[in-house]
Amino acid sequence: MVGMLRLMGGGANLSLVSGYNRGVVLEAIRSAGTISRVELTRLVGLTAPTVSNIVRRLIAEGFVVEAGRGPSTGGKPRTLLRLNPAARYAVGVQLDPHSTDYVVTDLGGEVVARARGRGAGRRAPAEVIDTVSTAVRSLVRDAGIPAERVVGIGVALPGPLQHDRGIVLAPPNLPRWREVPLRDLLAAAAGFPVLIDNDATAAAVAERWKGSAAAARNFACIYMGAGIGSGIVVNGRVHRGSSSNAGEVGHISLNIDGEPCHCGNRGCLELYAAPRAVVAAARAHLAGNPAAALRLPARSRGTHADYLRICRAALEGEPFAGGLIRRAASHLAVAVVSLVNILDLELVVLAGPGFDNVGDRYVEAVRDALDRSAFARDNHSLEVRLSPLGADAGAVGAASLVLHTEFAPQLLGRPVQSAS
Amino acid sequence: MVGMLRLMGGGANLSLVSGYNRGVVLEAIRSAGTISRVELTRLVGLTAPTVSNIVRRLIAEGFVVEAGRGPSTGGKPRTLLRLNPAARYAVGVQLDPHSTDYVVTDLGGEVVARARGRGAGRRAPAEVIDTVSTAVRSLVRDAGIPAERVVGIGVALPGPLQHDRGIVLAPPNLPRWREVPLRDLLAAAAGFPVLIDNDATAAAVAERWKGSAAAARNFACIYMGAGIGSGIVVNGRVHRGSSSNAGEVGHISLNIDGEPCHCGNRGCLELYAAPRAVVAAARAHLAGNPAAALRLPARSRGTHADYLRICRAALEGEPFAGGLIRRAASHLAVAVVSLVNILDLELVVLAGPGFDNVGDRYVEAVRDALDRSAFARDNHSLEVRLSPLGADAGAVGAASLVLHTEFAPQLLGRPVQSAS
DSSP states (O other), X not given: OTTOOSOSSSSXXXXXXXXXXXXXXXXXXXXXXXXXXXXXXXXXXXXXXXXXXXXXXXXXXXXXXXXXXXXXXXXXXXXXXXXXXXXXXXXXEEEOSSXXXXXXXXXXXXXXXXXXXXXXXXXXXXXXXXXXXXHHHHHHXXXXXXXXXXXXXXXXXXXXXXXXXXXXXXXXXXXXXXXXXXHHHHHHHHSSOEEEEEHHHHHHHHHHHHSSOTTOSSEEEEEESSSEEEEXXXXXXXXXXXXXXXXXXXXOBSBTTSOBOTTSXXXXXXXXXXXXHHXXXXXXXXXXXXXXXXXXXXXXXXXXXXXXXXXXHHHTTOXXXXXXXXXXXXXXXXXXXXXXXXXXXXXXXXXXXXXXXTHHHHHHHHHHHHHHHOTTXXXXXOEEEEOTTGGGHHHHHHHHHHHHHHHOGGGSSSOOOOBO | OTTOOSOOSSSOHHHHHHHHHXXXXXXXXXXXXXXXXXXXXXXXXXXXXHHHHHHHHHHHTXXXXXXXXXXXXSSSOOEEEEEOGGGOEEEEEXXXXXXXXXXXXXXTSOEXXXXXXXXXXXXXXXXXXXXXXXXXHHHHHHTTOOGGGEEEEEEEEOSOEEGGGTEEOOOTTSTTOSSBOHHHHHHHHHSSOEEEEEHHHHHHHHHHHHSSOTTOSSEEEEEESSSEEEEEEETTEEEOOTTSOOOOGGGOXXXXXXXXXXXXXXXXXXXXXXXXXXXXXXXXXXXXOTTOSOOOOSSOSOHHHHHHHHHHHHHTTOHHHHHHHHHHHHHHHHHHHHHHHHHOOSEEEEESGGGTTTHHHHHHHHHHHHHHHOTTTTTSOOEEEEOTTGGGHHHHHHHHHHHHHHHOGGGSSSOOOOBO
């Protein structure tokens, strides 16, 4: 199969280095849009012959095309290079309890097809893997993309995971998933290489690739799906930590004497601000106030549906719903302050379906808390933004992880392993 | 002056690269104790001619000496190399409110002289700089070290700082220090190059250099002096953050509805666990209980003296003092759980004078909390240790920052700038 993800075994040091340089060149061409060889050489800091060789190979392989001539700067006009976005594609899957989002992106990171299916919720892993495999093959076929141009499938899902072995450990939000070798099972079912990653890490990678964090060296992407996680980039690299489970902001304790959390801690952020907590608070209120203005269906159609209804009520000015979102946002804000104090970040991006509709209120709450209290606030600028990727953040991130692994490994913290 | 810290200006890319390789070789020799050129070449991953050239220069400069021959492995016995620890020295200064610690270390990181002086407390910066400058020159002279072998002075002190400009911003624990250009002022007064860094970062560097974290890729050093900070190493590099103020664990909020902190947050760790908080709780108890077993002098001889007395009472089994330390430790433990959840660490080291006497109790509380609640606890091992460097951690760290900057820049997160 074309586009087998590299770094699967040992003994590939030489190809690792040349792959690294190739990735630097390809990523520089992608970021620039169009660029001459001279500018490219200056930009990437390799020698002119090295860049020439890499570009020649990239053109031969179809990844890069010549795109006319740029304006002359004295000598003869320079030939411009640009990416051939149709050279390769990647599939991204965001596996959530309440829905599964699929995207296909081209080599430039543009979404060329998307679909949405049932969530992983309480379904058995084998059934979910079968559904995902079928959905991916249909999506690729219906988009008219030759299978040999698909580099692989990236799956983003809630942690904890064993990233390097492709195993889903025991996500509290996917109760039937216990040590499932998702990477290998899905690769076998779908016939494409697969990698898996934490949803928040995937969202952070997407922000750097297609979102609002292209230039940030130290930033976090807070991802709210069913739970609350964060993807962390430090010194320009994704930080995964010793067991690939960094960024668990959902289990920052905001109240040492608070309610016990399933994680063993007390007063964790998720107990106050995750959609489940907001819905539980709303239902408790409604049970005691039959005349309340806020309405939720007596028989719940799921946490996410209830949460969306509360968010819409808040947007429409219903005061109790507004108060619930305000409370969730103020708790999230305090956790973000701790995160910023620990990591000294320059940017925080909020992403994921938990911020649909009411994202601006969360942004405002986080900004206010940081203005009030971040320890180093006078020392450097610190921005808070809502992801421009909307509900696609996780799926686009999963696809870009696949492309990064193959074409821009320097953007990842360490080698990503995959199975095919 | 010999041993001027490098990286002071631009235009030094070539020397940066050769300095980097030289640092890799020198650090490999230091870590190994004695090592042959063949082993060294294998270890550092450079070509044999490159290693040979670097070693020849290191010997000519006096940094490395030949140290007899190792056992034959078939061919002729191999000449062993070792560091010449007396080739260079660095001074480390830990500036605390209640005391100033000085060490001189040799190139191998061994402490060859130490002294202790008055703290920075409420004294004016100019007076403190004058005292430090005089003390450093006396210490170097009395130790019989030629001034030209002193690479520079590292100063560790509480943040926030502007690390790259060498400016002390406004540490809450040094109330008279506001935007003081300490690096340049001390360099001018003492006649040595100076760099400054956060005390907790310095302690983390010391742990890797001479302490218990030599092999850890992701670890934090919790440093308790007057405040509580942490030095963070991720992917084997010191993480300083966007404004060089990462690691502010003292301002993790443990109670969103708690007392307001000077930082603008509420319920910060330092309000429960810093020595000042422990002493305040003890004095409040004594005021209401004249017959209490715990005794503190009616007229305080300083927070640190009171704190030490409480720690000793706790050690001797006095129950109220024991309860105070237990409470401080349990709060620290919850903050460490958050830190571990965010960074996915493999090691946490406790260092600094706040852990004198009672360090074991803090270690136990942190271990218990992590066993109970770290999100990824089943996924990888996670150790908690008390620093073997004792009260020297900050000063040794400051000295090792100087040596790292000159001789092992690859161990630091990014170039360190200094003034001379």
